[in-house]
Amino acid sequence: MPSADQTLTVITQFLARADKGDAEVTPATGLYGDGLELDSLEAAELSAMLEDEFGTDPFSSGDELPQTVGDILAFYEVAAPA
Amino acid sequence: MTAPEETRVVLVTGGSKGLGAGIVEAYLEAGHIVETCSRSSTDLVAKLEGDFPDRFSFAAVDISDSAAADAWVKDVATRRGRIDVLINNAGTAPEGVIALFNDAAIDQVVDLNIKGTAYVTRAASRVMLARRSGSIVNVSSVVGMSGYRGLSMYSATKAALDGMTRGLARELGSRGITVNSVAPGYLRTEMSHGLDEGQLTQITRRTPAGRLGEPADVARAVLFLTDPANTYITGQVLVVDGGLTA
Numbered sequence: 001m002p003s004a005d006q007t008l009t010v011i012t013q014f015l016a017r018a019d020k021g022d023a024e025v026t027p028a029t030g031l032y033g034d035g036l037e038l039d040s041l042e043a044a045e046l047s048a049m050l051e052d053e054f055g056t057d058p059f060s061s062g063d064e065l066p067q068t069v070g071d072i073l074a075f076y077e078v079a080a081p082a
Numbered sequence: 083m084t085a086p087e088e089t090r091v092v093l094v095t096g097g098s099k100g101l102g103a104g105i106v107e108a109y110l111e112a113g114h115i116v117e118t119c120s121r122s123s124t125d126l127v128a129k130l131e132g133d134f135p136d137r138f139s140f141a142a143v144d145i146s147d148s149a150a151a152d153a154w155v156k157d158v159a160t161r162r163g164r165i166d167v168l169i170n171n172a173g174t175a176p177e178g179v180i181a182l183f184n185d186a187a188i189d190q191v192v193d194l195n196i197k198g199t200a201y202v203t204r205a206a207s208r209v210m211l212a213r214r215s216g217s218i219v220n221v222s223s224v225v226g227m228s229g230y231r232g233l234s235m236y237s238a239t240k241a242a243l244d245g246m247t248r249g250l251a252r253e254l255g256s257r258g259i260t261v262n263s264v265a266p267g268y269l270r271t272e273m274s275h276g277l278d279e280g281q282l283t284q285i286t287r288r289t290p291a292g293r294l295g296e297p298a299d300v301a302r303a304v305l306f307l308t309d310p311a312n313t314y315i316t317g318q319v320l321v322v323d324g325g326l327t328a
């Protein structure tokens with residue numbers, strides 16, 4: 001499973017090509033609304049990029065959609081073997 | 083001198099026979115990598131596997147099984163590294179008046195023609211979204227527009243595919259992905275076996291081109307719509323019927 005830095009790299013790459021490269025990214029940053037303001041297609045695109053890079057992604061693997069950057073990081077931390 | 087066209091990875095559902103096989107062969111002849119699936123293999127598939135060991139692969143997959151469809155697309159993306167083109171061709175055409183259709187017959191045509199197409203498209207579009215590039219063609223039918231006696235459920239599913247085409251074109255267009263339909267007329271393939279010779283003769287007589295279509299007629303239209311030079315064409319239904327519905 002990816003490290004937090006690897007995950008953040010993919011998120012940053014996505015934001016750059018979504019013309020949101022200036023956005024501040026911390027674990028507390030929200031993905032929608034007042035945060036990164038992702039619409040549904042952008043969320044799907046981020047989901048696809050994460051799956052393409054790591055083979056799985058938190059948007060299509062869990063029961064609840066991630067709400068923050070921290071939720072994405074936590075998904076891979078939980079998924080990693082102990 | 084024109085530079086050689088870039089080799090693309092092409093998925094064709096239902097490519098073991100009939101129109102799907104014609105589309106598979108057209109992409110192989112154009113030099114592309116072709117991955118196809120259907121519920122069972124055919125002699126043609128075995129021949130193509132021998133002729134194009136590096137550029138052609140077949141998988142026995144029932145795409146109306148969501149998990150199987152998803153696994154097939156992911157396997158192709160992993161092995162080939164990308165998916166450039168998706169041709170949603172797989173379909174079934176149960177014949178008969180709807181008053182005599184049982185639940186299983188209705189489920190079968192909806193599950194394969196609509197839900198199977200959605201399952202494969204969902205998985206392939208994710209691969210395309212990650213690269214912001216791709217072309218999707220749904221193979222619909224003129225009967226989706228005109229209807230045909232005894233093919234009401236098939237007609238309904240093909241009309242649904244044209245609706246899916248328009249919706250997906252709007253959904254994915256901003257990410258460099260085109261989505262179009264090709265609506266064939268009456269072809270001399272397995273899919274037209276429900277029509278008797280009298281019906282086929284009548285269709286031929288009413289067709290300005292004066293003949294039934296061949297898979298190659300439709301394959302050329304599909305190649306045109308997925309040509310990287312034609313990214314300004316999306317959300318359209320290209321009718322290939324010899325002028326029958328003009």
